[in-house]
Amino acid sequence: MAVLWLKQMTPSLSSMTTNPTPEQRRLDGQFRDQILALLQGWATWPLGRDRYRVSWVNNLVQQAPTAHDCVVYFVHNYTRGVIQATLTTSQATVMQNQLAIARNPSNFREVGLTAAGGSQAHASEVYLGKCLSALRQLRRDNPVFTPRELREYPLLLAMAALHEAMHNKVEPEMPPNWSQHNQGGGGVAGSMIFAPGGQLLGPPGPTQANQTFLQQHFASRHPQYIA
Numbered sequence: 001m002a003v004l005w006l007k008q009m010t011p012s013l014s015s016m017t018t019n020p021t022p023e024q025r026r027l028d029g030q031f032r033d034q035i036l037a038l039l040q041g042w043a044t045w046p047l048g049r050d051r052y053r054v055s056w057v058n059n060l061v062q063q064a065p066t067a068h069d070c071v072v073y074f075v076h077n078y079t080r081g082v083i084q085a086t087l088t089t090s091q092a093t094v095m096q097n098q099l100a101i102a103r104n105p106s107n108f109r110e111v112g113l114t115a116a117g118g119s120q121a122h123a124s125e126v127y128l129g130k131c132l133s134a135l136r137q138l139r140r141d142n143p144v145f146t147p148r149e150l151r152e153y154p155l156l157l158a159m160a161a162l163h164e165a166m167h168n169k170v171e172p173e174m175p176p177n178w179s180q181h182n183q184g185g186g187g188v189a190g191s192m193i194f195a196p197g198g199q200l201l202g203p204p205g206p207t208q209a210n211q212t213f214l215q216q217h218f219a220s221r222h223p224q225y226i227a
Contacts, residue, residue, distance in 0.1 A: 001047060001049070001219065002053070002218055003048035003049055003052065003054070003069045003070075004045075004069070004072065004161075005060065005070065005071045005072070006035070006039075006054065006056045006072055006074065006161060007056075007073045008074045009075045009082070009227070010074060010075060013031050013074065014031060014145070016128070016129055016132070016140075021143070024143065027145065030154075031153065034154035035154050035158045035161070036054060036055075038158040038205070039054040039158050039162060040052075042162060043214070044214050044215040044218075045215055048068075060227065061226060067221045067222060068220070068221055070218065070224060071123075071224040071225070072126060072164050073123070073124065073125040074125070074157070075127060075128065076129050077128075077129045078113065078125075081113075081125045081127070082123050082225060082227045083113055083114075083125055086225055111130045111192050112126040112127055112164045113164070116168055116172050121223045121224055121226075122168045122169075122224055122225065123225035124164035124168045125164065126161055131153070131157060131160060134156075134192070135152055135156055152200055155200070155204055158205075159200075159205065162206060162210075163189065163192070165218070166189055166213065167180060169217055169218045169220050169222060170214065170218065173217045184210065184213060185210045185212070186207050186209065186210075187209070188207075189207075189209075189213070
């Protein structure tokens with residue numbers, strides 16, 4: 001039994017502003033509903049608490065996720081996320097390449113990051129700033145989303161969340177030399193790649209292989225960082 005908890009740590013999903021307009025709040029609600037629907041449709045792991053597999057959460061302490069659950073945080077960027085505040089020195093050494101990518105705002109290959117392994121609680125986050133910039137390019141701060149952006153932005157966030165969930169729960173169960181990006185079955189397991197115009201390349205969602213990995217390992221026992 002396991003739940004994928006989604007925690008928004010920013011005032012807005014649709015912008016980098018700290019004071020969203022009514023229209024941005026409306027968009028945020030629309031995007032949250034779409035992300036939840038996509039992830040519920042893709043989920044293959046055993047039903048969790050109250051017979052659901054995915055849920056947005058406001059108060060993680062109150063919900064008290066178990067070690068079988070997974071938590072993905074939606075944050076503006078690495079410096080305003082939860083991982084930079086929780087990394088141990090040994091984790092930072094192991095993750096130095098991933099951290100360099102996460103800290104570079106112009107590198108859209110990875111739109112999230114997961115700190116996992118050892119005795120430290122696992123932490124996963126999706127970077128809204130990178131997602132907005134990668135998909136919308138020079139239009140990142142334009143409050144008006146095009147029809148394509150309205151379709152693809154929640155898809156990108158849902159895929160990024162599932163990608164990080166696989167790093168969090170699947171990858172630690174694999175042999176040391178196993179690479180999610182190369183051996184995870186493509187789809188959401190691979191790196192998020194964008195065309196010059198901002199279009200997301202690759203299949204829109206998990207492959208059958210992704211879903212099999214999640215079905216087998218998502219409920220593995222790994223304590224989650226709670227913020």
